[in-house]
Amino acid sequence: MPENAAVLTCRSLCLGYENREVLHGLSFRLRGGECLCVVGENGSGKSTLLRALLGLKKPTHGDVIYGGGLTRKSIGYLPQQSAAQKDFPAKAAEVVRSGFLNAMGARPWYSKAEKQRAAAVMAQLGVADLALRCFRELSGGQQRRVLLARALCAAGGLLLLDEPEAGLDPIAAQELSRLIGELHKEQGIAVIHVTHEIHEALREADLVLHLAAQPGEYFLGTPEEYRNSPLSERFLMK
Amino acid sequence: MPEQLEILQYFWKALVVGLLVTLCASLLGVTLVLRRFSMIGDGLSHIGFGALAVAAAFGWAPLPVAIPAVIAAAFLLLRGGGEKLRGDAAVALLSAGCLALGVLVLTLSGGSNVDLMSYMFGSLLYAKSADVLLCLALSVVVLTGFGLFYHRIFSVTFDEPFARATGVRTSAYQLLTAILTAVTIVLGMRMMGTLLISSLVIFPALIAMRVCKSFFGVTLTAAASAVACYLIGFALTCFSPRGLPTGATIVTVNLCAFGLFACIGWARSRRKAHCDPPHSGAVEGGFKT
Numbered sequence: 001m002p003e004n005a006a007v008l009t010c011r012s013l014c015l016g017y018e019n020r021e022v023l024h025g026l027s028f029r030l031r032g033g034e035c036l037c038v039v040g041e042n043g044s045g046k047s048t049l050l051r052a053l054l055g056l057k058k059p060t061h062g063d064v065i066y067g068g069g070l071t072r073k074s075i076g077y078l079p080q081q082s083a084a085q086k087d088f089p090a091k092a093a094e095v096v097r098s099g100f101l102n103a104m105g106a107r108p109w110y111s112k113a114e115k116q117r118a119a120a121v122m123a124q125l126g127v128a129d130l131a132l133r134c135f136r137e138l139s140g141g142q143q144r145r146v147l148l149a150r151a152l153c154a155a156g157g158l159l160l161l162d163e164p165e166a167g168l169d170p171i172a173a174q175e176l177s178r179l180i181g182e183l184h185k186e187q188g189i190a191v192i193h194v195t196h197e198i199h200e201a202l203r204e205a206d207l208v209l210h211l212a213a214q215p216g217e218y219f220l221g222t223p224e225e226y227r228n229s230p231l232s233e234r235f236l237m238k
Numbered sequence: 239m240p241e242q243l244e245i246l247q248y249f250w251k252a253l254v255v256g257l258l259v260t261l262c263a264s265l266l267g268v269t270l271v272l273r274r275f276s277m278i279g280d281g282l283s284h285i286g287f288g289a290l291a292v293a294a295a296f297g298w299a300p301l302p303v304a305i306p307a308v309i310a311a312a313f314l315l316l317r318g319g320g321e322k323l324r325g326d327a328a329v330a331l332l333s334a335g336c337l338a339l340g341v342l343v344l345t346l347s348g349g350s351n352v353d354l355m356s357y358m359f360g361s362l363l364y365a366k367s368a369d370v371l372l373c374l375a376l377s378v379v380v381l382t383g384f385g386l387f388y389h390r391i392f393s394v395t396f397d398e399p400f401a402r403a404t405g406v407r408t409s410a411y412q413l414l415t416a417i418l419t420a421v422t423i424v425l426g427m428r429m430m431g432t433l434l435i436s437s438l439v440i441f442p443a444l445i446a447m448r449v450c451k452s453f454f455g456v457t458l459t460a461a462a463s464a465v466a467c468y469l470i471g472f473a474l475t476c477f478s479p480r481g482l483p484t485g486a487t488i489v490t491v492n493l494c495a496f497g498l499f500a501c502i503g504w505a506r507s508r509r510k511a512h513c514d515p516p517h518s519g520a521v522e523g524g525f526k527t
Contacts, residue, residue, distance in 0.1 A: 054403040077403040088272060088396055091452040098393040102404035108386045134451035154404050 005068035007190045014061035024216040033188040037201040040211035046194045073102045074156025092146045093131040099153030121149045141172035158190045165197045251365040258373040259426035262380040264442035264464035266419050269395045271443040279436030281329035282423045285311045287432040288336030295347035304424045312416035360431030360485035434485040441492040448503035467491045
């Protein structure tokens with residue numbers, strides 16, 4: 001994929017539930033290999049935006065356009081963790097491989113190449129030795145890295161992360177955000193990273209999107225511009 | 239000896255119907271239990287009981303009434319119902335309501351207590367030829383479905399939002415699970431009894447989860463233990479001199495198996511705790527929560 005082709009374009013995107021609007025007139029463009037960090041208060045529409053980008057939520061107005069060879073089948077997604085997973089009997093390798101389902105079409109079983117690629121991704125994220133361990137017996141940080149590996153298996157060109165650091169201790173969170181930085185810099189995967197760990201995320205991001213509580217109000221710019229913007233004041237606790 | 243031949247026929251029909259229903263219920267049970275829908279089986283059987291009672295009162299054929307009614311209910315419940323009436327409350331409401339309605343209809347239409355008892359606790363004599371064919375068709379669908387869509391079922395069960403985001407048609411899987419569960423329960427409930435059929439859905443998965451650590455292992459062990467428990471329970475029923483009730487015997491065998499597997503799982507985890515020092519490594523050092 002060419003580095004500077006836009007993989008994702010949002011054009012005056014409006015999102016809402018029943019009669020409550022959460023996002024109004026949002027436009028941005030993300031190129032291959034860029035990292036967009038999305039911050040904002042609770043309820044400002046960050047997760048809703050991700051759901052719209054994934055095609056799980058229909059916009060009330062505007063469009064989400066994929067470009068540069070990106071399709072719905074080449075997007076990786078790291079959702080917020082659900083309660084059911086905490087005691088799910090599954091090997092870590094089974095979880096990671098399930099990331100390939102989107103590209104499999106009608107084929108019922110994984111190919112050898114897919115199994116090898118899953119193993120390679122696990123090695124890259126430092127969880128290769130956990131492949132045969134039971135998912136529910138892993139620590140929170142290990143679980144999150146296994147889920148990130150699954151998202152990477154699914155990600156052809158775009159990776160969406162929904163608060164990946166939630167519930168991790170500061171060191172584990174730092175480690176995770178360093179990994180995310182590596183992914184977009186070295187592998188050219190575009191990343192959209194919803195987070196509350198704003199200082200960590202600003203270090204790795206190319207673009208910052210701050211969604212304010214008011215639906216139409218948002219900031220979009222580089223981390224440098226964001227640090228000087230009035231919206232960031234309360235968030236960065238300057 | 240026509241009489242003995244007839245008994246033999248009953249025996250085979252009951253054996254085949256029970257075995258196939260057990261197998262389907264255990265496989266479907268794995269995804270239902272893991273998705274926190276354990277009570278669905280119980281609710282559906284009560285709804286099926288209401289439908290069967292109504293069908294009996296009006297002299298209709300039982301299955302054409304019960305199967306669509308239970309499928310509709312399963313679909314409603316598995317989709318999470320409305321926002322206002324969710325999950326466990328919806329199941330409890332529907333199941334108690336339909337049970338009460340069924341008992342009322344059965345009593346008003348002149349059914350005896352014997353009828354009521356056999357509905358509640360099941361009877362081997364209910365297996366008919368039509369049931370055998372339906373069961374065969376159901377098992378073919380469930381087994382091929384599990385074979386072909388195993389990885390997708392895993393993904394939907396493990397993480398529904400992720401599966402949906404990556405293009406798996408999760409609502410189609412939900413609909414299919416709902417239909418298959420409903421048919422399984424209606425076919426099995428007259429033999430196992432309204433009150434006991436849900437155990438065929440829940441027990442095998444729970445038994446397997448005591449000892450297995452992979453989804454594949456849980457699926458296989460659940461099916462194997464369900465079949466084994468059924469065969470033991472069926473043999474006990476047939477060969478006991480005092481005529482044990484089928485449903486209750488099979489559930490009790492399952493309960494024993496659960497106890498056994500729980501002990502094995504406990505012993506294993508203790509032994510592991512003794513042998514393995516707490517896992518630590520350079521990379522994982524800072525990664526505990």
